[in-house]
Amino acid sequence: MNSYCTVPALTVLVVLLWLRILNWRASAGTKTIIVLLTLGSFGVVQGIKLQQLTLLVAALVTAAVAALVSGMPAIAGLLIALATIKPQLALPLAGWLLLWSLADVRARWKFIVSFLISMSVLLVGSHYLLSGWLVRFADAVMQYRRYTGGAGSVLDVLLSPAVGRVLAWLIVLLVATICWRERHAAAVGEKFRRTSVLVLSATVVIVPMTAPYNQIFVLPAILLLVRILRTLWTAGSLYRILLIICAASVLEPFLSAVALNAFAPFTPEETLLELWAVPLYTSLAIPVVVFSMLLVSFWLDHRGNKSAPATSRPA
Secondary structure, three states: OHHHHHHHHHHHHHHHHHHHHOOOOOOHHHHHHHHHHHHHOHHHHHHHHHOOHHHHHHHHHHHHHHHHHOOOHHHHHHHHHHHOOOHHHHHHHHHHHHHHHHOOHHHHHHHHHHHHHHHHHHHHHHHHHOOOHHHHHHHHHHHHHHHOOOOOOHHHHHOOHHHHHHHHHHHHHHHHHHHHHOOOOOOOOHHHHHHHHHHHHHHHHHOOOOOHHHHHHHHHHHHHHHHOHHHHHOOOHHHHHHHHHHHHHHHHHHHHHHHHHHHHHHOOHHHHHHHOOHHHOOOOHHHHHHHHHHHHHHHHHHHHHHHOOHHHOOO
16 A cells, blocks of 8 residues: 555656756646646556556656756765666666766766765675676566567557667667757756756657656656747747647547546447547657657757857857
8 A cells, every 4th residue: 555655656756846857837736737647647557556666766867857956966876876776767867967977077076976886886785685686687688578579669669670770779869969969058057957858758769668657757858848838839830730749649648538438428338448548549659759849849949049149149
């Protein structure tokens, strides 16, 4: 019972922390709606039902970013190290934060030292408790891949394994380029927040797994897009169309579920059994569409900076 209360509480904490990280001063009513929609999303419900560690990792990662934004790099390093219990989800963000720290070692060394010491303690301690676990872990990962049928990323499933892998590497290169460009961004600045959000959303797209509970890492991108909704909407008709497609993909599970529940009393049971998967139709597309929309926002910001007069640019 305690675990079934702890995981939803951690998810609520994730929502509230990201609102703070993104500097979104939402009203109590808006916060309540966002929390309820998040807890009611299929991915979070699945994660709570399965008691998935992904939701714990999401809380650790979120707390780490919040600690950096709040000027507590040592705590952030410890939290990111703890989040590596799910390495495929934590390491992309860890890579970005290490690159960011190395760009200004004198000011950001505490994060690097904290992360390296924490990782060393975890690795040495775990090796002491279970000698040789790293080799067995690698073998277990390969067996797990065979056991699950070698499921690939959402790109592999939506397109094909060959095309998906190519696109995944292109996304890695693109995100790495953006991270390199923004490595000097201040932790309290908008660019650092947006780049961190981009890395998290890209992780869900490229990670070799399609589990819906991983989509908790897309939440920051959705919140960011909602926060800058007016900017995107007024950017032009093309951007409005892309925004509508993105919103439709994200809202389809909720709207379909409401419609199915509303018409369930008047619908034959056989028909309901055929329609049960309708709320999941856009599940795989959501990470890809949200990530793409986030890239569009980066492009708009980059284009706006290039067109700004020289006097308005920082020296």
